[in-house]
Amino acid sequence: MDLTGHLLVAMPAMGDLRFDRSVIYVCSHDAEGAMGLIVNKPAPSLTLKDVLDRVSGVDLEHDSDLGVHFGGPVQPERGFVLHSAEYRSVMQTLDVAGVFSMTATLDILEDIARGKGPEKALLMLGYAGWGAGQLESEIAQNGWLTCEASPEIVFDLPDADKWGAALSSLGIDPMVLSGSAGRA
Numbered sequence: 001m002d003l004t005g006h007l008l009v010a011m012p013a014m015g016d017l018r019f020d021r022s023v024i025y026v027c028s029h030d031a032e033g034a035m036g037l038i039v040n041k042p043a044p045s046l047t048l049k050d051v052l053d054r055v056s057g058v059d060l061e062h063d064s065d066l067g068v069h070f071g072g073p074v075q076p077e078r079g080f081v082l083h084s085a086e087y088r089s090v091m092q093t094l095d096v097a098g099v100f101s102m103t104a105t106l107d108i109l110e111d112i113a114r115g116k117g118p119e120k121a122l123l124m125l126g127y128a129g130w131g132a133g134q135l136e137s138e139i140a141q142n143g144w145l146t147c148e149a150s151p152e153i154v155f156d157l158p159d160a161d162k163w164g165a166a167l168s169s170l171g172i173d174p175m176v177l178s179g180s181a182g183r184a
Helices: 046-055 106-113 136-142 151-157 157-169
Strands: 006-010 024-029 033-038 042-047 069-070 074-084 092-098 100-103 121-131 144-148
Touching: 024 092, 024 106, 024 157, 033 069, 033 136, 042 046, 042 069, 042 092, 046 106, 046 121, 046 151, 074 106, 100 151, 106 121, 121 136, 121 151, 136 144, 144 157
Parallel strands: 069 121
Antiparallel strands: 006 024, 006 144, 024 033, 033 121, 074 100, 074 121, 092 100
């Protein structure tokens, strides 16, 4: 199973409050583990200007509504930008599933500040990571559902609506989900 380019949707019985009602875009998944970015948890106390002031000293020359998100609990001081695929960093951009790309180099923030960044983007601090077999185990224990990722869910919806929209894309009404799991 390769979930690269898919969304993980936290089930009500997740148990880890950091992931409560989370939607995670999976940037990579293979036999060695997985890495993803939470796309619906804003960090309301931080702005793009704050991040730029801390890491580059570049002034925000272009009005940007790019907010800062909590991308996950691993390396919370490290920044990642999940974005539309038309943008390419001169340093390094990871293509993910054709429609999405991820860049973790400073030049993307500088390009965004100058109005030359990607058409659509989310800035995250930190990421979610799993060791070999860990994500598969969490899915088998009903911690996550998986669905196809769409730019509309990831980039266009308000953060508060992404969890419900991801579930709806699977034909699931969020109101009928139970916080407890069972086996038949």
